[in-house]
Amino acid sequence: MFNTTEVYVVAHSLVPGGRHYEKGGLKELFAEAFLKVLDQVGNTNLGAIYVANAFSEVLQDQSVLGAYLADYVGLRRIPAIRIESGDGSSGIAVLEAYNMVKAGIYDCVAVVGVEKMHDVVNVKLNKALSTITDYEYEGFFGVTPAAQAAMAMKEYMIKYGYDYEDLAIWPIKMHERGSKNPLAYMKKQASLKDVLESEVVADPLRLYDVAPAVDGSAAVILCNKPIKSDAVIRIDGIGVGAYGTYLGQRDSLTELYSVRDATNMALRMAHVSISDINLAEVHDTYSILGMLALESMGLVRPGETPRLLSTGALDAGNKLVVNAGGGLKSMGFPGGGASGMYELALMVMELMNAKPFESLGRAELGIVQDMAGFDLVSTSIILRRVS
Amino acid sequence: MRAHILPAKAVCECGSREFKPYPLPSTGKLVNFTVLYSVPVEFEKMKPLVIGIVDLGGVKVVGQIVDCMD
Structure with a gap:
């Protein structure tokens, strides 16, 4: 039936x-x-x-x-x-x-x-986070999600010819958005100097690349029914993808296959194409993972995210707006439990033009991407404003 | 079909359940690394850690790089 x-x-x-x-x-x-x-x-x-x-x-x-x-x-x-x-x-x-x-x-x-x-x-929190890795083969030897992200960042920089300064655009843009968002944890702007002078967490990853x-x-x-008639938000597509593996088994650290598969599943369910999406919330626990997510979802061509961000092409007022609230970088990272829910709640507010997103403009379709570990299991949720 | 697999599994992605121990070469190529300053609690007194990926002839191992000159 x-x-x-x-x-x-x-x-x-x-x-x-x-x-x-x-x-x-x-x-x-x-x-x-x-x-x-x-x-x-x-x-x-x-x-x-x-x-x-x-x-x-x-x-x-x-x-x-x-x-x-x-x-x-x-x-x-x-x-x-x-x-x-x-x-x-x-x-x-x-x-x-x-x-x-x-x-x-x-x-x-x-x-x-x-x-x-x-x-x-902090060191106990790092231990908790390291259980996201393959603990027997990675976490036990000191590997943490930050170390994995750092190596992905290095591969990305070499593959596309970027310097660290080019990638610093992610925290700069997220802090800029966060400075206008009263719900943000980091409400201040960050300059290139702030980012470059912040401490190294896992070379080349710096403190400003890490969602606090x-x-x-x-x-x-x-x-199964809306409870009011205005600004009704419906889930039109939801997808899940997996690429659970030890980091050493991967051919590439710059493509997130689980994100790609989850997004394609959600798009098929919603009967829309990726170019129809107006708003995106991506899981930027580390700035590089936010960029890789955008590219793996097909929202941005591979290797183009830093360039597009620096031209302002992903800011409010454009066809596609990314992390309008400042991402996890400025919202903070409430662990595994609430990080994806932060993104979802923000997306609902963005689509409803609720405070503090009144001036974002009317958008119809938003996508929310969440991911466990480095490309282990991902979800993409497509939300539509139907009235 | 023969493939070298790490970490150990019960079933290979190819479907095979037959495995034989295989000695890996003792030297390899460092393909990626990071110097990790924010470490889990057990490593607090050893920081920073050098975490790297080493290619040992088709099998890549993720782990700490130790005893190396800087």
Whole structure:
């Protein structure tokens, strides 16, 4: 039988990144994002809650996270299913929630991404992040996602003939956007000098290339019907791709095959082509990964991202606007749990022309890209503003 | 068909489940590397780490580069 159920994003919330010691723990951070979306939909019956979180075992010593979070908000009889897929947990959680609504199993489902990164010191956080690599063959020997990104950056610079200064355009542009975004963690502009003088994290990757770790949460509610008639946002396509492998087995560090496949799947489902997309949110945990994502999705020709960014071709006012809110670079990186949900919540606001995106202009189609590790598992979500 | 595989797997992407241990050459070509300053907790006292990819005749190994002159 032909399934005609549509899936709408009927509510969204975002708790800006920070060192939220004053807010309490992971439960409080979850509740803040969740109750905001719950209050937007009134007494809608939620079938389930999908919780995107990557590191609660390591950072908070907590497993079966969903159950405790649901109980904390008075919903212990609602199944709260925790999804862990490293720093790409959000996209997979949205995919699972979407499937439940699309299949007619639930009318409405909440998706909440939450991660509290600052419950531990930096070196312990690095350890948690290194579990995203193949721990037996990479993480055990000191390999971290930053080291992987650094080698990809080096390969990109050699392949396309760029200097580090050329690639510094990513943090400069993201900080520029973040300086106009009250939801951003980094609200200040960055100059080329700031970027070049920042400390080296993993040569050639510098501090300004790394999305800063933050505590954060964000949520959406997906339903099979819109709850209002204006600025209705619908999920038209959702795709997942995989290229899970040890870095040494790869032929190229400059193409993200999982991103390409996820995007093609989403485009086919939405019956649109990549050139129809007006807005993109890409997962720039490291600036190089943001650039590679754009190119692997087919939004930008391979090797062209730094040039296009520096001419302003991807800024607001153009046919394609990339990371209008400043990306994870300026929003902060709320671990695996909430980074993709930050992107999704921002995209919903961008399409709705909600604060602070009133002046972005009316756009119809947006794409949200999330990825675990270096090209391990990726998702792409295509959102359409239908009214 | 013969291929050299690292890391070890139960099934090769080609479908084969038959593997034989194979001695890798003791020298290879460094194809990429980075100097990592922000390290996981176990490596705090050893930083910075040189992380590299070494091609050992068709099999690439990712790991720490140690005992090398700068």
